[in-house]
Structures are given as C-alpha cells and as structure tokens.
Amino acid sequence: MSVWEFFVWFFWFYIVISCISIFIRVIIDVFRDPELSGWAKALWLLFLVFLPFLGAFIYVIVRGRDMGRRGMTASREAEERIDDDIRSAATSTSAVSDIETAKRLLDSGAVTPAEYDALKAKALRGTA
Known part of the structure; x- marks a missing residue:
C-alpha cells in the first residue's frame, strides 16, 4: 500500500464516520423534538432509512435552526441538573x-x- 492509497483510504474512512455521525444526530433530534407528531417522526425516519443522504440534508436545511436550539436547551438543562446535584450534595x-x-x-x-x-x-x- 502506497502513501497515497493510505490517504485515500483515510479520507473515505473519515467521510463514512462523518456521515454516520450526522445520521445519528438527526435521528436523535427527530426523537427529541416535542413538536413533531408520531406520524411525522415515522415519516422522517423512513425518509432517513431509504434516502439517507437526501433525508439528512433536507432535515438539516428545514429543521437545522431548531435542531441547534434543542441541543443547547438539552445541554443547559443537563448542566443545571448537575449543578443542583452538586449544590445539594455540598449543603446536605x-x-x-x-x-x-x-x-x-x-x-x-x-x-x-x-x-x-x-x-x-x-x-x-x-x-x-
């Protein structure tokens, strides 16, 4: 294996891992969204299963801004829960x-x- 073949293999490996990461984030966001009905979640998942790249791109374009807000809200709530646990443990x-x-x-x-x-x-x- 030459150096260039290694770099090409490494590039495609990076692309595959990035795509899997994007798909997982989109699927998690579909389930996290309280505004979507069960039918809408099922349709998005079918779209992601049968046309994964197109489905992920469309989801990020259409719902990307809300996706970021939900992520920030979830991390803020988790941080507040941790802070409350630390305060209660420290004061008890x-x-x-x-x-x-x-x-x-x-x-x-x-x-x-x-x-x-x-x-x-x-x-x-x-x-x-």
Whole structure:
C-alpha cells in the first residue's frame, strides 16, 4: 500500500464516520423534538432509512435552526441538573455529622445535656 492509497483510504474512512455521525444526530433530534407528531417522526425516519443522504440534508436545511436550539436547551438543562446535584450534595449534612457537632458542643460546655439530647433527636428525625 502506497502513501497515497493510505490517504485515500483515510479520507473515505473519515467521510463514512462523518456521515454516520450526522445520521445519528438527526435521528436523535427527530426523537427529541416535542413538536413533531408520531406520524411525522415515522415519516422522517423512513425518509432517513431509504434516502439517507437526501433525508439528512433536507432535515438539516428545514429543521437545522431548531435542531441547534434543542441541543443547547438539552445541554443547559443537563448542566443545571448537575449543578443542583452538586449544590445539594455540598449543603446536605448527615445525622452523624450533626450529632458529632452537638457532642463537641456538649464536651466544650456550650450546651447542656438536655440541649444535646434535643439536637441529637432533631438530627435523627431529619434522616427519617
């Protein structure tokens, strides 16, 4: 195999991978779109199966702008969910750490044994 044959093979391999990527993105977008009815989704999928290149080009031309908006919305929602999970994990305290804190306060004399028992009960109630 010569160097030029390798470059030609590599070029066609790149084209095939790019086409598969485009088809997958279009199919995902067809299913992600809440505005399309079930029949419209089925027709787009049939169009993509039987005339893949033409179907993908027409879909991107006709619905490309909305396709980008849906992608940005989905990534924004995913980022917000991750941020909310991180915030909730960072701010949540466990009953064990609350009881440890109350025990340290009791040992230092900052709270009375009755207040310690109340703090301990409150921490245990929070986990149930």
